Structures are given as C-alpha cells and as structure tokens.
Amino acid sequence: MIVNDKPFYISPEDYLEAEKVSPIKHEYRRGQVYAMVEAKKPHIVIASNLARLLGNHLDNTPCLVLTSDIKVRLEEANCYYYPDIAVTCDERDINNTDEFIRYPVLLVEVLSKSTEKFDRGEKFTDYQTSPLLHEYILIDQTQMKIDCFRRSESRNWSSHLYQAGEQVYLASVDFRDDIAAIYRKVPGLQ
Numbered sequence: 001m002i003v004n005d006k007p008f009y010i011s012p013e014d015y016l017e018a019e020k021v022s023p024i025k026h027e028y029r030r031g032q033v034y035a036m037v038e039a040k041k042p043h044i045v046i047a048s049n050l051a052r053l054l055g056n057h058l059d060n061t062p063c064l065v066l067t068s069d070i071k072v073r074l075e076e077a078n079c080y081y082y083p084d085i086a087v088t089c090d091e092r093d094i095n096n097t098d099e100f101i102r103y104p105v106l107l108v109e110v111l112s113k114s115t116e117k118f119d120r121g122e123k124f125t126d127y128q129t130s131p132l133l134h135e136y137i138l139i140d141q142t143q144m145k146i147d148c149f150r151r152s153e154s155r156n157w158s159s160h161l162y163q164a165g166e167q168v169y170l171a172s173v174d175f176r177d178d179i180a181a182i183y184r185k186v187p188g189l190q
Contacts, residue, residue, distance in 0.1 A: 009031040009032075010028070010031055010032070010033055011031070012028065012078070012080070015028045015033060015080065016080075016099070018033075019071075019080075019099075020099070024036065025068075025069075025082055027079070027080060027081050027082060028079060028080040028081075029077075029078075029079045029081075029122075029126070030077070030078045030079065031078070036082060037112070037114055037115065039068075039110070039112075040112070040141070041187060042141040042142075042186045042187055042188070042189070043084075043110045043112060043141050045184075045185055045186050045187070046110050046139055046141055046182060046183060046186055047067065047068065047084040047085060047108070047110050049181065049182050049183070049184050049185070049186075050085055050108060050139070050182050051065055051067050051085050053175070053177055053181060053182065054085065054087060054106075054170075054173065054175060057173065057175050058087070058173060058175075061089070062089055062091070062094060063087055063088065063089040063105075063173065064087065064088050064089075064093070064094055065085065065086075065087050066085070066086045066087070066088070066101065067084070067085060068082050068083065068084050068085075069082070070082070070086055070099070070100065070101060071099060071100035071101075072086055072100060072101055072102070072104055072107065072127075072130070073100040073101070073102045074126050074127065074129050074130055075102070075129075076129040077125075077126040077129045079126045080100060081123065081126070081127075083104075083107045083108060083109055084108050084109055084110045084139075085106070085107070085108035085137075086101060086104045086106070086107055086108075087104060087105055087106040087107075087172070087173055088101045088103055088104045088105065089105055089173075090102075090103035090105075090132060102130075103130070103131065103132045104130060104132065104133055105132055105133065105134045105135070105172040105173065106133075106134065106135045106136075106137065106170060106172045106173055107127055107130075107133060107135075107136050107137070108136075108137040108138075108139065109123070109136075109137070109138055109139070110139045110141055111138055111139060111140055111141060112141065116138075119138060120138065124136060124149070128151075128157070133151065134150065134151050134171065134172035135148060135149065135150050135151070135170055135171065135172040136148075136149040137149075137170070139182070141186070142188075142189075143164075143189070144163055144164035144179050144180070144183050144189065145161070145162070145163055145164075146161070146162040146163075146168055146179060146182070147159060147160075147161055148160040148161075148162065148168070148169075148170065150171060150172075162179050163179070164179060164180070165179070165180075166178075166179050167179070168182065
C-alpha cells in the first residue's frame, strides 16, 4: 500500500465512483485512499493456486471464491479492501451485482515486505469487524508458512501456523490440503 502524500477526506461514495474508472486499484480506509502495489509472480502463483483449490472444493456449494478484483466492505471500520482471496457463502453477497461483498467467511492475504506489517496489524483489526468472518489467512511468499487466524464461537481469535510438510485446514469452508499444493510452481520454493 502506498500512502498519498497529501491526504484529504474522500467519502465512500466518491471513492466507489472514482474506483470504477481508475486504471489502478485503491483501498479505502476511513476517508483516505491508498494505491495498491503491483504483485510479484510468487504472490500471483500462490493466490491463483489457492483460489483454484478452494473453487474446486466449493464447486457444489453456494459459496463463491473471489479473487483480488472484488472489494470487501467493512462498514463498522469504514473501509474497502481488496483481499487476495475472499470466500462468501451469504446470499446477500451472492445475489447482488455490487462491486463489493460484505459477508466473507474467509479472507486471504499473500504477504509482501511492503504490506506485511499492515496486513498483520491494522488491516487485521479492520477485518475483525466483519460480522461473519471466521478465518483470516496470511501466506508468506518466500517460504512455506501460512498463518491461520480463526474466530471461535465465543468471538475470540486463535492462531494456527502451517509449515512445509503439513496439511492446511481451513475450518470456515472445511478445506484440507497439503501446504505444497498451495505453493505449487512458486519460483524458488519447489
């Protein structure tokens, strides 16, 4: 995320209108707009692998697996973010044509040096305001390492770390697969 040098307040409505015609994507956080950094090949391969695996797993369910072109609206936090992958199973998201969803059960971010601190900190805090979010996944693109943050029935978050040789379990969508499948064909890791 690149911070605008001269921040000024932009309404959510103005942001959405501008985003429709912008040649680059921007995230919106409480009146401020931030240009998205271009992803590198390992990032793209990891996100594509997991989106494909999740899509195949959820093919016969009402759930949608959406990639980085969909925004997630966080009303309580007053934010719009573009996660690398979002999964929603809520008919309010599935049965509309909005350019954003509101009720993801799973959000995934592939980490980079420039975004990791924000993804682990403020963005995670903002994502926690999403009413149906069950899991937040952070994927390292330089080593086989996945952090899974899972919300319990009591609304508390716990952390589960998956590393090389392990099977990843995503409870929100009852998905299991070897971590190697998510990192398949990532340059420098296979």
